[in-house]
Amino acid sequence: MKIKNITKVVGPMPIRDPYILGAYHYDQYPKGNGKMGPDPTLLAGKNLGNDFDREAKWRMYHGETIPGFPHHPHRGFEIVTIVEEGFADHFDSKGSKGRYGNGDVQLMSAGSGVLHGEMFPMLDDENDNPFRLFQIWLNLPAANKFTEPDYKMLWNEKIPRGSFQDENGKNINLKVILGEYYGVKAQEPLKNSWAINPKHHVGIALVEMEPGAIFKLNAVSKTLNRFVFFYDGTSTISVEDYKMQERFIADLAGDEEIVITNGDKKAKILILEGEPINEPVFAYGPFVMSSEKELQEAFNDYRRTQFGGWPWGEKESDLVNPKDSGRFASYNFDKEIDRP
Structure with missing residues (x-):
């Protein structure tokens, strides 16, 4: 056969081993307000901080002034993020940050544990900002779940x-x-x-x-x-x-x-x-482990260590790069810079 x-995709894609999750976002964002977000008058009625209305043309997700996903933890799997249209800003607890989009792809292994944020800045103040993203969670075998977190860019041109x-x-x-x-x-x-x-x-x-x-x-x-x-x-x-x-x-x-x-x-x-x-797969929220014990340990480790903490200052929500940053990837607190 x-x-x-x-199957019609109305939420996460119905995929399986070696994949854990497949998410598809297509948002028809309006023109920017000069501060990389939408006109505040357009936010009336939205459930800011938890905006997932599938009937809406665009969503703020967990963002309040800029759409996206402020920092959150992961452990035990790899994330493949494809931004076919629009832009994403990345920050993580290992000292990496960047901006990528319009065909770029980010590979990030959460490994033993990482915090990362991904926000979707609206960079065009004159025209609409359509945004199309795939995020694919690819499992790590048990032997690799506690390896060092890793991150690199696949620039569209390459x-x-x-x-x-x-x-x-x-x-x-x-x-x-x-x-x-x-x-x-x-x-x-x-x-x-x-x-x-x-x-x-x-x-x-x-x-x-x-x-x-x-x-x-x-x-x-x-x-x-x-x-x-x-x-x-x-x-x-x-x-x-x-x-x-x-x-x-x-x-x-x-x-x-x-x-x-x-x-x-x-x-x-x-x-x-x-x-x-x-x-065996034991997945709950942001963690994908090989046993119930490992899953509980992931939550305990995060509560205790915050996977190293958030090094980007007091601002935790809606953190983005300067508007004129262009596309780039910075590793280990700017010790290495990669551009298309």
Whole structure:
């Protein structure tokens, strides 16, 4: 059976081992107010600090003046954050900070424990600020859950891509974040990632198809978990013989060739693949561990140590970089700077 299930995504994506969670945010933010937030008059009626109304065109999430997620802890897994449109500002307890967006990808291993914040500044004061983000939680095997936290940027300009035509001459654009597709190989994963071993077949890619284009996923293995999320398009795509609408995700066989045919409008899909880790998973809130004991220890350690504490001053909420910062990544309290 090539298609195991097809589900509409109204919250977290229904994905599984080696993935823990898949979140998709698309917010049609208005023009900025000069202070990287929306006009305060637009905040009337919003549940500031906990704004998750799925019916709204845009959300503040846990932000109060700037949308986003003020600092919070994690332990035991890796986070892949793809900002396809708009910008995100990053700060963490290990002394890293940065701004990335418009196609950039951040890889961050929480490892033994880290605090991080991710806010979404509205940098354009003359036009709307559309924002599109994927956040994928990729589990760490038990042996790597207590490794040193790690973080690096994959700048949009440097992410491997492929542009080719199908057998009918239709154009397909491919952007490979992890793994390898059609001979396009991703940059090196984080050193303790499940993706570091090619035998684990971890693949994350974005595919853009012109009308009528046909994209094929090769058979890999019987144990592979494979998902295709159709996230942007006004038509439908066909996964094998099943017509799928926007915001639906397909759970697919890993040992079968899968044929995806686009409809009559441009379409964008996200591919998630990987061999399962096949270890116990105990997840609650921001922690993903291998036993109930480890999970309780994570909460206790955080209460006791705050994973090293928050080094960025008294401001805990809505912390962002200066408006004119541009895209950058700073490591170890500005001792190393990386720019596109």
